[in-house]
Amino acid sequence: MSESTKKTTGYALNLFLITLSISITHAEPVIDVPDKIPGTTLIYSEDVIDLNESVPNLLIIDSRISSDRKHGYIEGSVNLPDIETDCKKLANIITTKKSPVLFYCNGIKCGRSGEAAIIALQCGYTNIYWFRGGFEEWKSKNFPFIKP
C-alpha cells in the first residue's frame, strides 16, 4: 500500500468516524438490553438481600463507572466497570469459577451489568446472578445504600 493510498484511507476513515460521531451525538443512544441472559439467573432487589443471607461468599459486582457509583451503591459491592471487565480481573476478585457472583449497574436501561455478566459467562463462570433492575430498582424499593 502506497503512502498516498494510506493517507486517503486515513482521511476516509477519519471522515467516517466524524460522521459516525455526529450521528451518535444527534441520535438517541439505543442500548439493546436483553430481558434475560442465558446461563445467568435473573434476580430482583429482594432476591439480592435473600441471596446475601442464603448464599455464603456472594460477590456483588457494581459494573458502573466510578462517576455513577458516586451517587450511591449497595453496601458490600465491589466496583468493576464493564469496560474494564475481563477474565483476568474477574479471576482476581472471584475465588473459583463456581463461586456465586452478582452483577448490577444503574438500571434496566444500563447495559453494563449485562455486558459484564456475558464476559463472566465467556470466562467460564457458572454461578452468575444478574440484577437487571440495578440501583434504580434498589432505591425505588427504599433499600439502604452507601452514600459516598
Added chain:
Amino acid sequence: MNLSAFSIRTILCSIIALMGLFAFILAMFSGSINEELIFNNQRAMVTEMIRVMTHEQLNHLSDDSKDLGLSLQSNPEFKQAIKAGDKALLLKMLNNQFHQYFVTAGIIKLEQLALFDADFKLLVEATEGSVSFKQQQQICPQLFDIAKKRTGSQRMVILQGLCKYQIRPIHTVVVPVGGLKIQGYIMVMTDFTHNLERIESSLSIPLTFRLPNNDAVYMSPNWPSKEGDSLISHYELKTSTGLPLLSIFASQNIIELTHSLKQSYIHVLIISCAGTLFIILLSLVTLHKTMLKPLNQLVNKFRSLRAKHDRMGEQLELTGTKEIHEIMGGFNELSTKLNSLYQSLEHMAYTDSLTKLPNRHQFQESLASNIQVHQQINRTFTLLLMDLNRFKEVNDTYGHNVGDELLKEVSLRLHNTLRDDDIVTQLSADSFSKLNENIVARLGGDEFSAILTDIHTAADAKVVAEKIVLAMKKPACVGGHELNIGLSIGIALYPKDAGNAHDLVSHADKAMYKAKKMDCNYFIYESE
C-alpha cells in the same frame, strides 16, 4: 280570598309585580348562593394546594431524613463503632448530627436520633429537642410495630411515617444499618411543621398550624388580626391510622374578591331589575292591548247599557285576542237580539194591540211629561177625553168582533182627523223621548184620549172637537152592518183647568160626561 272585589287589571298587575318581586328575590339569593359557591371553590382550591404542597414537603423531608440516616450509616467510623459496640462514640456521632449540614442548613428540624440493634433494642439516643425517647418508650408505636414485625428482605426497607408524640406531630424515618447484613436501625425523628412553613412562602398565603387541642404551633406574622375579611381554608393532616395530627389553616384576603363579587352582583341585580321591568311593561302593554282594553270596552258597554236602555243594540269594535274576539262577537250578537226583543216588548207595553194606538200607560206617561215640559215653558195644551155612545149596545147586538172592528174604525178616523190637521202624531217607536208631542190614545174599552200640544185656547179646542165630530158622522160599515158612531168629547186645558195630570183628566172626564149627558157631542170644562 274573594277575587271578585278586584278588577282583572289589578289582579294581572299584582301577579306580574309578584313575578317581578320573585325574580328580584331570586337574583338576590342567587347572588349570595353564587358568592358562597365561589368562596367554597376558593377554599377547596386552596385546601387542595395545601394538601399537595404538604405531601411534597413531607416527601422532601423523607428524602432528607433518609439521606441523613444513610450518610450516617455510610460513615466507616460509625460502622466501626457499631461493630465495636462503642456506645459513647455512637452517641457522640449522633449528637454531632445536630450541628451538621441537615440541621444547620435548616433543611430539617431534628428532634431525635436513636440507634437500635437488629432486634430493636435501644442502643443510644441523641436529642436536643423536647422529645425524649427515655421518657416515652414508643414515639411511633404503629411504625415501630410494623418495623419489628418485618421479615426477610422487608427488614431492609427504609420506613417512614407521621406519628404523634404526646400531642406533637413527628415525622419518623427508620433506616437499616449495616448494609445487607442488618446490624441495627437509625430512627430519625423530625418536627415537620418546620418544613411545612415553606408552603407559606410558596403560596404567599399566611398559614397557621394548630394541634388537635387547638394550640397554635405556628402562626404566620402576616396572619390577619381580623378574620372577617379573610377566607379561611383548612386542611387536616392525619396519621396513617386516621388520628388527627395537625390542622393547617390558610387565610386569604378576600376584600378585593368580595368587592368584585359585590360589583358583579350589583350589575346582575341592575340587569335583572331592568329586564324584569321591561318584561313587566311588555306584559302590561300586551295585556292592555289584547285583553284589558277590549274587556274595558265590554265593561263600559255593559255599564252604559245598564244606565241607558236606548243604547242597546250598539256594537263593539272587535279587538284583542281570539277569545276576546269571540266574547265581543257574542256580546254584539246578544246585544242585537236583546235590542230587537226590547223594542218589541216596549212596543207591546205602550201600544194598544187592537187599534195600534198608544195605550193608557203611554198616555199617562205622555201626559205627565207634557205637564212637566209645558210647566217649564209656561205654555198651554189641550186634553180631550172621548167615549163612544151606546157602544155596549153594539157589542150586545152585533157581538164583540163587530165592536172591535168599530173601535178600529174609530181609531183610524181619529188618527186621520188629527193627523190631517197635523195636530196629533201617533207615537212612533222612538217617540218615547218626544213626550211633548201630540198623542191620541185608547185608554180602554170605548174610551179614547188626545193630547193636543198645539191647541192653546178653548176656541181652537172647539174647532178640533167639531172636526172629530164631523169625521165620525159618516156611518161605519163593519161586518156587513152600517153603524152610526156617536162620540162624546170632554175638553180640559192645561194649566187653565188643572195644574196636575189627575185633576186635568178628572176635569176632562167630567166635561165628557157632561157632553154625553147633554148629548151635545163635546163640552169644554168649566170650573164650577
